[in-house]
Amino acid sequence: SLVVSDDDVWRDQFYNGNVKKERGAVVLRLAKSWFRIGSLEILAHSGELDLQRRLLDFIIQEHFPSIAMNDSNRYLEFFSAVVSETANLIALWMSVGFAHGVCNTDNFSLLSITIDYGPFGFMDSYDPNFVPNTSDDEGTYKIGNQANVGLFNLSKMLQALKPLLDLRQKQLASQILKGYSEHYSTRFTELFKSKLGLLGESEDDNYLIAFLLKVSL
Incomplete structure (x- = not known):
């Protein structure tokens, strides 16, 4: 929602020195959660591991009901879910020509939803x-x-999680991260095949998609 004020504010919309007065306003954005990869990074960086565990457990309990809270691998399963869902999300962005604009770790949701897209565009x-x-x-x-x-952002997430993982879990998490590119590519292909009405499986599908994107430049 948008709340508009009667007071004027000075704005330089395009950061080019052309400052002008506009009516002030506040944009209210809603989401299931505002926790993002950066939420874990800052706690790991400051060594607040107990607080990081509490935050992770809260997020898992509230938003990932398929992960058992008494599972010693719950952080690993959580990371796996975020990796796959982030790949799905970005493939979906690409399928509709959406550019987020500021894809740093502080703007990437742990629920893999689109948040903090100020200077976005299609x-x-x-x-x-x-x-x-x-x-x-x-x-x-x-x-x-x-x-x-x-x-890159998921690699930073893994780095933040590593203090909470044992050696075996760290190795498995690294393998999960390596699977991101294949997961993204598979979902990207599925979405574009659906847009093009391509049925079945063909070795030429990816070539056709790449060709059509190239000729549309």
Whole structure:
């Protein structure tokens, strides 16, 4: 929802020095949860491991009912769920030409939902270098890089979780992370095949999808 004020505020909408007065407003955003990868990073960085465990247990209990709270591998299962669902989410973004704009770890939900997308945008035509964020001069979060950024963020999540995992769990978590790219690619292909009306399985499916995206440049 949007709450508008009668008071004016100074805004430089495009950060180009053209400041002007606009009516003040507050945007209210709702989500099932606002916990993000950065929520774990900051606790791991400060060594607050007990608080990190409490936070993880709360998130799992509230939002991941399929994971048993008495399971010694619950953090590993949680990580596996976040990896697969993040891959699904970014593949879905790509299937509709959605660019988040600020894909850092503090804007990536642990529930794999789309949050904190201030300077987002949708492509009018396919362009892997599309950047909706006018302050992203280097194109770090361009639409064609979103899957790679997702992998990077998940690697940071694993780094934050490692103090809570034993050696075997760390090894398994690394294997889970390695499966991200295949999971993303599979879901990406499924979504684009559905858009194109392709039935069955063919070795040429990925080639056709890549070809159609290339010719639409």
